[in-house]
Amino acid sequence: MKGLLAALDMLMPKDSCLPKVCQGPLQRHAQGGDRRLLHLDFHLSPASHDLWNFLMTEEERLHAARKSGKVIVGALKDLGTIPILVNAYKNAVAFYPDGAWWLPCFKEQSTHLMPVADALGAGEGLCPVRAMLGAFELGCHFPIPDVMFCSTGAICDDFKAIAQRLVERGHPIHFWEMPHVRAAQADESAIELSNGLRVPALARDVVQDELRRISKKLDQEIGEPINEEKLQAAIVRSNRVRALLARIRSSALPSLERLICEMMALHYCSDYACCEAVLARVAEEAENLDIDAQMKPVYWINPVADVRAMNLLEDAGGRLCGTDFMFTHALAPLDEGLSPFDTLARMALADPMAGTIRARMMACLVDATRSSARGIIVSRIPGASHCAFEASMLTSFSDLPVLEIEIPSLTDLVAPLLMTRLQGFIESI
Amino acid sequence: MKTIAVLSHAIPDDWFEGLEVALVREAECARHAPVPLRAGVCGSLAFLPALLAEVDGLVLTTSCDQMRRAAEWLSDDACVFLFNFPSTLHQERLLEAEKGRLVKWLKGLHERLGEKNDCTTQLGSGHDRAWPSTLNPEPFTCTAGGCASTSDARTSGYQDASIKDGKETLSIGVLGGHFCGDQQRVVWFFEERGIRISVWGCEGGERVGDVFQRPNTLFYDQAQAVIAERHLDGILVVRTTWCDVWRLAAVRLHEVVTVPVLEWVLDSQCQGQSFPDGSSTTRLEAFCELLRARRQEGT
Numbered sequence: 040m041k042g043l044l045a046a047l048d049m050l051m052p053k054d055s056c057l058p059k060v061c062q063g064p065l066q067r068h069a070q071g072g073d074r075r076l077l078h079l080d081f082h083l084s085p086a087s088h089d090l091w092n093f094l095m096t097e098e099e100r101l102h103a104a105r106k107s108g109k110v111i112v113g114a115l116k117d118l119g120t121i122p123i124l125v126n127a128y129k130n131a132v133a134f135y136p137d138g139a140w141w142l143p144c145f146k147e148q149s150t151h152l153m154p155v156a157d158a159l160g161a162g163e164g165l166c167p168v169r170a171m172l173g174a175f176e177l178g179c180h181f182p183i184p185d186v187m188f189c190s191t192g193a194i195c196d197d198f199k200a201i202a203q204r205l206v207e208r209g210h211p212i213h214f215w216e217m218p219h220v221r222a223a224q225a226d227e228s229a230i231e232l233s234n235g236l237r238v239p240a241l242a243r244d245v246v247q248d249e250l251r252r253i254s255k256k257l258d259q260e261i262g263e264p265i266n267e268e269k270l271q272a273a274i275v276r277s278n279r280v281r282a283l284l285a286r287i288r289s290s291a292l293p294s295l296e297r298l299i300c301e302m303m304a305l306h307y308c309s310d311y312a313c314c315e316a317v318l319a320r321v322a323e324e325a326e327n328l329d330i331d332a333q334m335k336p337v338y339w340i341n342p343v344a345d346v347r348a349m350n351l352l353e354d355a356g357g358r359l360c361g362t363d364f365m366f367t368h369a370l371a372p373l374d375e376g377l378s379p380f381d382t383l384a385r386m387a388l389a390d391p392m393a394g395t396i397r398a399r400m401m402a403c404l405v406d407a408t409r410s411s412a413r414g415i416i417v418s419r420i421p422g423a424s425h426c427a428f429e430a431s432m433l434t435s436f437s438d439l440p441v442l443e444i445e446i447p448s449l450t451d452l453v454a455p456l457l458m459t460r461l462q463g464f465i466e467s468i
Numbered sequence: 469m470k471t472i473a474v475l476s477h478a479i480p481d482d483w484f485e486g487l488e489v490a491l492v493r494e495a496e497c498a499r500h501a502p503v504p505l506r507a508g509v510c511g512s513l514a515f516l517p518a519l520l521a522e523v524d525g526l527v528l529t530t531s532c533d534q535m536r537r538a539a540e541w542l543s544d545d546a547c548v549f550l551f552n553f554p555s556t557l558h559q560e561r562l563l564e565a566e567k568g569r570l571v572k573w574l575k576g577l578h579e580r581l582g583e584k585n586d587c588t589t590q591l592g593s594g595h596d597r598a599w600p601s602t603l604n605p606e607p608f609t610c611t612a613g614g615c616a617s618t619s620d621a622r623t624s625g626y627q628d629a630s631i632k633d634g635k636e637t638l639s640i641g642v643l644g645g646h647f648c649g650d651q652q653r654v655v656w657f658f659e660e661r662g663i664r665i666s667v668w669g670c671e672g673g674e675r676v677g678d679v680f681q682r683p684n685t686l687f688y689d690q691a692q693a694v695i696a697e698r699h700l701d702g703i704l705v706v707r708t709t710w711c712d713v714w715r716l717a718a719v720r721l722h723e724v725v726t727v728p729v730l731e732w733v734l735d736s737q738c739q740g741q742s743f744p745d746g747s748s749t750t751r752l753e754a755f756c757e758l759l760r761a762r763r764q765e766g767t
Contacts (some may be wrong), residue, residue, distance in 0.1 A: 160719030165712050191555040191682040196533040196712040199555070199682065204716050206683050207723070214682040216556045219530040245562050395540050419508075424533050424712065427508030428541060 052085035113184030119369030122306035127273035193219035220394035270379035290325035336360030338407035355461035361410035414468035494672025498650035510534035511708035511735035512646030641667035644706035
């Protein structure tokens with residue numbers, strides 16, 4: 040059952056799994072500026088209430104972590120690898136500044152993040168992650184991390200340019216090399232990744248060396264030496280979250296909440312223990328939901344800058360049956376039998392964005408077929424360099440119908456057009 | 469002798485010494501018919517299919533994400549090589565391995581095309597990443613040393629061009645990625661206004677640092693050094709609409725250099741007889757006037 044924010048607040052759990060400071064009515068977030076919440080249709084359940092409260096209290100939790108003496112580590116761009124490493128340290132918390140790309144959506148453009156980014160040269164030609172630049176400049180949406188790491192190399196040019204701009208604005212970043220991922224040639228020493236791709240062993244060695252370099256830097260910054268046992272324990276903990284997400288992904292949880300849950304895989308929303316508790320509760324409840332046979336199963340590619348797009352999909356008669364929100368490597372189980380740095384290096388290399396678009400699109404098609412999708416929606420991110428190639432590549436070999444749409448940070452103005460396209464597509468599949 | 473187009477400053481000519489290949493260092497967009505592109509794609513890709521039809525092989529690098537995607541888009545693994553070029557300065561192992569892979573690809577290319585050339589040698593090691601040695605004091609000298617670069621004819625024309633009143637001549641540098649227009653027309657445009665292009669730093673020209681490196685402080689240091697050494701009066705930054713890296717590099721150049729910087733967006737559709745179009749002409753003329761005014765003021 041779905042409903043508005045006030046209806047969800049009626050279901051505020053008495054036995055919330057969140058710390059006391061994070062509990063309370065969700066409407067307080069809307070009053071505090073997260074106005075998008077007033078325009079979303081939520082899954083009405085106590086678990087959903089906790090999920091949203093957990094998401095919306097990240098800033099407060101980060102400030103509390105800093106007050107308690109923890110080091111805030113910014114993990115930029117890699118979408119999930121560095122946070123596992125950080126999670127191995129007791130006295131550190133991983134934060135994902137790229138997540139600021141949702142601020143223009145949740146704040147409904149009321150925070151001037153985009154105009155500030157514009158003023159720094161990062162205009163509309165870049166993807167909405169440029170909001171992160173505005174957020175750093177304004178310094179009022181999250182505590183500035185104590186140390187930051189950013190993958191570079193085989194990453195999108197948007198982020199590469201914005202990360203450099205952050206450095207120029209006085210935010211030092213430790214860059215680490217993410218090589219372009221290609222299939223190994225017959226005469227090359229190769230390893231296999233979780234996605235089945237065989238890649239040169241050298242690529243693994245390069246990334247592994249980079250991760251060791253980062254861990255040394257973290258040792259210094261946090262003042263707490265890491266060892267392989269601690270890292271192994273962090274990997275096991277990460278697998279617990281991934282197992283919960285696998286349960287959620289195969290359930291009938293509505294699309295909006297599913298998107299939020301999957302995003303937790305990136306950095307556990309800055310609190311691993313709480314994240315696990317919240318997801319466990321959501322998974323338990325989601326598994327008891329029945330799939331609405333009237334809703335047509337759709338596979339969705341790319342994250343959306345406006346979370347309301349997930350509501351629009353359901354309003355149009357579709358439901359998510361599978362997704363590639365650009366971080367499938369953060370969802371696949373990690374190999375606990377390898378050395379921890381090897382495991383993390385393989386995870387990083389399985390990042391679908393570091394390889395070819397063809398490989399990613401083919402993996403999406405396989406996943407879509409496996410999940411009985413009736414069609415695939417490729418959701419373009421405005422200005423993102425990789426998006427220009429995806430739908431045309433997929434269409435060239437997909438036997439499932441493909442719809443390409445673009446989701447801006449606020450869909451309100453284009454919602455009628457989007458709905459028409461979504462309805463037309465879903466009706467015809 | 470095979471003709472290989474190497475469209476990245478990151479790969480220097482001396483890597484190919486002794487390999488009996490003729491290098492093409494730019495797409496020569498003015499000669500090639502562009503193919504239509506979707507929004508979001510770098511305009512320089514429009515010329516790659518035509519270029520690929522002319523040469524035996526094409527080498528692109530991962531230093532630009534659009535080029536990384538272009539290698540895939542061209543769908544010709546035998547004739548297109550994607551060099552995994554590190555964006556950080558400490559990846560010598562990856563760099564060396566990729567050089568080895570490039571040699572193997574060249575060898576395969578020669579064999580496939582039925583010509584037995586000795587490509588078993590290693591690539592040259594003259595790649596000084598911290599301070600590349602490509603700062604040539606002569607403007608418009610072909611950077612494909614000793615090779616039959618397709619830019620020869622055009623560059624010789626620039627050098628012979630007479631510029632009136634040499635003492636008063638203003639000079640500028642052009643920086644950017646792949647240039648989607650007719651280089652000769654740009655030179656003429658500025659010459660007509662008494663401005664000499666002393667540094668052509670787009671792909672295929674001089675290598676002025678590596679804008680793609682992270683962090684790319686060295687690029688700005690090198691740009692400033694070039695401005696000082698060549699006494700440049702201004703910098704023109706050319707980029708395509710969807711080039712994110714040069715878009716923000718232009719902004720940074722504004723901040724760090726002491727001469728005027730003008731950003732000029734040039735796409736494949738701008739190519740042709742109308743170039744420079746009305747909008748471009750107005751911008752470029754304003755830039756010229758500014759440079760002249762600064763000179764008169766003795767700034």
